Amino acid sequence: MKLSEIRKDYTLKTLDIKDVKSNPIQQFKVWFEExxxxxxxxxxxxxxxxxxxxxxxxxxxxLLKGVDHGFVFFTNYSSDKGQEIEENPKVSLTFFWAELERQVRVTGTLEKISSEESDEYYFSRPLGSQxxxxxxxxxxxxxxxxxxxKTIQELEVKFSKEPITRPTNWGGYRLDPIRFEFWQGRPSRLHDRIAYEKKPDGSWEIFRLAP
Known part of the structure; x- marks a missing residue:
């Protein structure tokens, strides 16, 4: 089959502005639970x-590991993405749940979470992941x-003799969101798109976008 011939019509659900939560994080939690x-x-x-x-x-x-007033994930701060975030903390997140014909896009700024929060998650992981x-x-x-x-074998020996600690270059980030878009697939590519933008007073403007 040619790529140009691959098509799927989306028919599962609808999304209307009158049905969404006033706070986009609450709306995200609803969709995430579903x-x-x-x-x-x-x-x-x-x-x-x-x-x-x-x-x-x-x-x-x-992988998303927490949702409170922002979105939390963990990584190596010395990695390419860690260095890119250090240079420019403005990023976006995209979730795609094909089984529900849904996509969520979140834009915002990242900050490192506290050492205590990173420790708590790090020590909750299996030893192999630590x-x-x-x-x-x-x-x-x-x-x-x-x-x-070989490196893993050497570390397994090392940490069999002493307590393991969290590497200082490994930890979490929290994204402080300023914009959301909730996308629900609909027939004939006339998809539902509901967006939220954060206003200076901290409230959210909610509006529909053309598909």
Missing amino acids: AVDSEVLEVNAMCLSTIGKDGFPAGRIV IGAWSSPQSQKIPNREFLE
Whole structure:
């Protein structure tokens, strides 16, 4: 089949401005719970888009680990994305839940969370993942897979003799959102798109976008 012939008509649900929550984080939680209940694959996977030092956008999938007044995820601060965030903390997140024919886009600014919050999550992870955070010089060139495996073996010996700690270059970020877009697939590509934009007083303007 030619790519130009691949088509899908979206017919599952609708989205109307009169039905959404006044706060977009609450609306996100409603949709997220529905995605969990629908057993969406990798429901907390999101595309984090940053701007690279070369000026080009860079996207990759990371996992959402908390939603409060913002969106929390964890990574290596020394990685490419960590360095890009340090240079320009303005980013976007994109969630796509194909099973519900839904997409959510969130734009905002990232800040590192507290050491205490990062510690709490780090020590809740399996030991293998804790060691993995130490073993990987994320985004750097390495000679082969054996390099990682050897490093892990050495760290397993090290931390069998002493308590493991969280690497100082590994931790969490929280995105402070300023814009949301909730997208619901509809027939004939006439999709429903409801957007929220944060106003100077902290309230949200809600409006519909053309598909």
